[in-house]
Amino acid sequence: MSDAEKPPGSTDELGLVKIHLVAGICWLVVGMLFGTFMGYRLSGAGASEWLGNYEFLSFGRIRMGHTHIVVYGWLVNGLTAFSYYAVPRLTGKRLMLRKLVLVNAFLYQVAVLVGLGALIAGQAEGVEYTEAPWYADILIAGCFVISVASIIGTILTSNVRAMYVSLWYIILAFIFTTLNYVMSNTIVAHVAPGAAGAALEGLWIHNLVGLFVTPLGAAIVYYMLPVIVKRPIASHKLSLIGFWTLAFFYPLGGSHHFFYSPTPWWLQVIAVPLTFALIFVVYTVVYNFFATMKGQWKLIAKSIPLRFLAFGIINYIITCTQGPFHALLSVQQVVHFTDWIVAHAHLALFGVFSWWLFAFIYWIWPRITGHGYSRAFAEWHFWITLVAFWVLYYIADTTAGLMQGMFWLTTLPLMNSIEAAEPFWATRAISGVLIVIGTICFIISLMKKGKEGMEVADVRE
Amino acid sequence: MSESKAEKPMFVLLFAGFGCFLLSFLGMGLGPWISLSATMEPPKEIADANPYKDENGDKTDIGRGRETYINEGCWHCHSQFVRPVANEEFRYGPVSESWESMYDVPNTFGTRRIGPDLSREAGRRSNDWHYAHLWNPRSTVPRSIMPKYPWMFEQDGETWKPSDKAKDLVAYLQYLGGAKKEEVRKMVWPSRVVTAGAPQVTEAHGRRGKALFEKHCIGCHGDKADGVGLAKDFLAPSAADLTTRYLPREEIFRVLFMGSEGSAMPSFSELTEKDLWALAQYVHEFGKDVRGPALKTADNAAAVDRGRQAYINGGCKTCHGEDGLVPESMESLQPAPKHFRDRLYSADYLKHVFEKGRPGTVMVPATGVKPADYDDLVAYLSSLFDRQKYKAEEDR
Numbered sequence: 001m002s003d004a005e006k007p008p009g010s011t012d013e014l015g016l017v018k019i020h021l022v023a024g025i026c027w028l029v030v031g032m033l034f035g036t037f038m039g040y041r042l043s044g045a046g047a048s049e050w051l052g053n054y055e056f057l058s059f060g061r062i063r064m065g066h067t068h069i070v071v072y073g074w075l076v077n078g079l080t081a082f083s084y085y086a087v088p089r090l091t092g093k094r095l096m097l098r099k100l101v102l103v104n105a106f107l108y109q110v111a112v113l114v115g116l117g118a119l120i121a122g123q124a125e126g127v128e129y130t131e132a133p134w135y136a137d138i139l140i141a142g143c144f145v146i147s148v149a150s151i152i153g154t155i156l157t158s159n160v161r162a163m164y165v166s167l168w169y170i171i172l173a174f175i176f177t178t179l180n181y182v183m184s185n186t187i188v189a190h191v192a193p194g195a196a197g198a199a200l201e202g203l204w205i206h207n208l209v210g211l212f213v214t215p216l217g218a219a220i221v222y223y224m225l226p227v228i229v230k231r232p233i234a235s236h237k238l239s240l241i242g243f244w245t246l247a248f249f250y251p252l253g254g255s256h257h258f259f260y261s262p263t264p265w266w267l268q269v270i271a272v273p274l275t276f277a278l279i280f281v282v283y284t285v286v287y288n289f290f291a292t293m294k295g296q297w298k299l300i301a302k303s304i305p306l307r308f309l310a311f312g313i314i315n316y317i318i319t320c321t322q323g324p325f326h327a328l329l330s331v332q333q334v335v336h337f338t339d340w341i342v343a344h345a346h347l348a349l350f351g352v353f354s355w356w357l358f359a360f361i362y363w364i365w366p367r368i369t370g371h372g373y374s375r376a377f378a379e380w381h382f383w384i385t386l387v388a389f390w391v392l393y394y395i396a397d398t399t400a401g402l403m404q405g406m407f408w409l410t411t412l413p414l415m416n417s418i419e420a421a422e423p424f425w426a427t428r429a430i431s432g433v434l435i436v437i438g439t440i441c442f443i444i445s446l447m448k449k450g451k452e453g454m455e456v457a458d459v460r461e
Numbered sequence: 462m463s464e465s466k467a468e469k470p471m472f473v474l475l476f477a478g479f480g481c482f483l484l485s486f487l488g489m490g491l492g493p494w495i496s497l498s499a500t501m502e503p504p505k506e507i508a509d510a511n512p513y514k515d516e517n518g519d520k521t522d523i524g525r526g527r528e529t530y531i532n533e534g535c536w537h538c539h540s541q542f543v544r545p546v547a548n549e550e551f552r553y554g555p556v557s558e559s560w561e562s563m564y565d566v567p568n569t570f571g572t573r574r575i576g577p578d579l580s581r582e583a584g585r586r587s588n589d590w591h592y593a594h595l596w597n598p599r600s601t602v603p604r605s606i607m608p609k610y611p612w613m614f615e616q617d618g619e620t621w622k623p624s625d626k627a628k629d630l631v632a633y634l635q636y637l638g639g640a641k642k643e644e645v646r647k648m649v650w651p652s653r654v655v656t657a658g659a660p661q662v663t664e665a666h667g668r669r670g671k672a673l674f675e676k677h678c679i680g681c682h683g684d685k686a687d688g689v690g691l692a693k694d695f696l697a698p699s700a701a702d703l704t705t706r707y708l709p710r711e712e713i714f715r716v717l718f719m720g721s722e723g724s725a726m727p728s729f730s731e732l733t734e735k736d737l738w739a740l741a742q743y744v745h746e747f748g749k750d751v752r753g754p755a756l757k758t759a760d761n762a763a764a765v766d767r768g769r770q771a772y773i774n775g776g777c778k779t780c781h782g783e784d785g786l787v788p789e790s791m792e793s794l795q796p797a798p799k800h801f802r803d804r805l806y807s808a809d810y811l812k813h814v815f816e817k818g819r820p821g822t823v824m825v826p827a828t829g830v831k832p833a834d835y836d837d838l839v840a841y842l843s844s845l846f847d848r849q850k851y852k853a854e855e856d857r
Binding site for chain 1 (some may be wrong): 492
């Protein structure tokens with residue numbers, strides 16, 4: 001629809017962006033329902049009985065379905081949509097393979113659905129974050145490669161003279177992740193045994209977050225922040241350092257997911273400083289954000305997208321400061337295997353990257369639909385999500401994790417640690433319900449054709 | 462914007478995209494793989510036999526069980542490696558070594574531990590326990606939050622039976638850590654326990670004992686302690702009916718601490734000693750009324766004498782030993798024959814066992830004893846009870 005409304009000479013692919021975003025939001029709701037159901041399942045002994053005879057509602061399958069949906073359904077769709085929007089804008093060139101990626105946008109949803117169906121039906125592969133079986137892997141990889149070909153091809157053939165930061169991140173994310181995805185679904189899933197497999201699986205898990213979601217998240221911030229506050233990024237040099245330290249150090253830390261496992265000890269030892277080095281990566285982005293925002297903080301009251309960006313950054317500071325400290329062996333002893341890590345992962349993937357995607361969606365929505373969103377419902381979305389996630393999920397689950405770790409240091413029965421966590425798990429289940437309600441407010445806000453967001457000028461860097 | 466070489470698309474693509482991936486793959490993936498292959502020293506019997514495949518390359522029951530373990534996402538809540546830190550060796554058994562998982566493709570180490578680690582599961586619990594637990598985890602662990610897996614079971618009339626899927630899965634669980642089974646066995650199934658004796662009892666003991674009983678025991682022994690719990694379909698021998706026996710607290714403590722190998726009764730040695738005594742006190746109360754009548758039968762010297770003859774002639778002596786002292790050679794039976802010196806049973810229960818035996822154990826129906834002699838045999842078995850040793854218990 002929107003292609004017709006575009007000014008002449010525009011390189012935008014708004015229809016394509018919209019398909020991925022709408023699909024992503026649908027998956028987000030499903031993924032959250034899965035997560036909430038899991039939260040309910042853990043809330044007490046009785047909660048495993050209700051509908052417990054249906055195998056497709058079994059915790060293990062829902063658990064794999066949840067991560068499958070939020071990673072492949074929500075994050076990949078959302079971040080790909082952003083890339084499809086930003087790449088033509090930043091290169092001044094229309095996307096390559098336009099017709100193919102348009103069809104691909106639908107095919108990809110089918111691929112994710114096939115994977116989800118397989119997991120729910122009880123066909124899984126034992127690799128975390130890519131449990132879908134081989135036929136779904138091939139479909140997902142095929143669709144992903146088409147997106148990569150279009151995005152990377154466009155950048156390489158564009159003759160852009162100075163590549164903006166976001167483009168570096170986009171190149172890194174898509175190239176690295178293609179290799180990473182293929183590696184995990186071939187070598188980790190079918191070749192590498194035991195501890196060798198664990199070392200590689202650690203890389204895969206770590207790099208999916210660190211070299212797909214993180215760089216594309218950073219790309220969103222680097223793109224949107226200057227546009228919204230109408231001033232350039234504070235330090236180009238720092239962004240350069242941030243980028244290269246991310247690309248270099250991040251992929252070297254993956255074995256920290258299997259500290260104290262039978263993976264070689266030298267690997268675990270070198271992973272400590274290599275992981276700790278990530279603290280530099282984080283603070284370059286953070287510094288650039290704060291320096292760019294300087295004097296403009298009042299804007300977060302006014303701009304919903306900027307507010308989600310800003311609070312996402314605060315969560316980013318917390319989660320990315322936690323990360324390097326988790327890599328300290330003394331900390332590992334207590335927090336490994338516990339809910340502390342689950343809280344940390346949700347803070348990153350929900351509190352940071354999903355919020356940056358919310359920011360992008362609110363910001364782009366008027367451009368792809370021609371109408372704004374409802375301010376009131378957007379406010380509800382923000383406040384419900386913030387309070388429910390922060391207080392009822394993150395703090396509760398972090399506390400539960402600390403208690404579990406401390407309980408395990410004693411030699412009391414494991415059941416004691418489970419009973420101790422149950423009130424926090426119940427709280428977490430409630431947070432799930434609230435976050436779903438917040439997300440419904442988000443959808444209502446987008447569908448209400450409000451005025452909010454319409455006044456934003458179409459800025460081009 | 463300034464333009465430098467490092468900002469050219471091709472440069473970023475080659476160095477950041479491909480280069481950093483390769484560096485990570487080679488250094489942190491292939492490197493450890495090679496280093497592991499070079500340093501791993503599996504025992505010969507492990508190195509030569511893939512447990513998941515038979516000679517024809519077909520999946521074994523263990524292999525199929527592992528497949529189910531992956532498909533159901535078991536590995537998302539159960540880790541499979543024991544760390545050398547955080548008392549894990551003490552809780553689960555020996556620290557994991559790399560050769561133990563050398564046939565696991567993909568690995569099932571796991572990253573989260575909601576339930577216990579399973580890498581030392583071999584021989585830790587009986588198959589019966591596992592079936593009951595998979596069918597409904599609340600049947601063996603009343604406070605468990607684990608999902609149930611009724612679709613791995615078949616209903617046969619009123620009772621449930623494991624299907625092949627459950628049998629394969631249990632075969633896999635009983636394989637996990639098999640190479641370290643003996644070390645784990647020594648830890649989980651201690652061969653003896655010495656205590657300083659039962660403590661003075663307070664009312665708090667009773668309340669704590671009740672809470673512990675409800676938390677750990679009612680799945681198998683039932684909330685009435687009559688041995689009919691949620692797990693009943695799967696247990697052979699069935700769970701003890703605690704209302705039919707008088708058990709001194711020291712004896713209960715011993716069974717709680719050591720478990721009963723060969724039955725589904727696991728060891729509860731993870732509980733603190735104080736808790737074990739509280740639980741022993743609570744369980745003790747169930748069979749309190751058995752003692753009086755049982756000892757009364759033992760007071761009839763003539764009956765005891767006749768019972769002794771029946772005991773010897775009926776073949777009871779073979780397993781239960783001269784004067785109820787179980788011979789060492791029989792201690793290896795699983796579960797071991799009962800010592801009548803440390804327990805009293807109700808006459809009705811004993812007669813029931815004489816008649817029907819105890820399915821799931823080597824105790825067969827006592828066909829060598831005439832039903833007419835049952836009362837005498839009951840008197841004799843009651844007379845074996847070590848009144849001297851448990852005098853304090855009786856006086857209490």
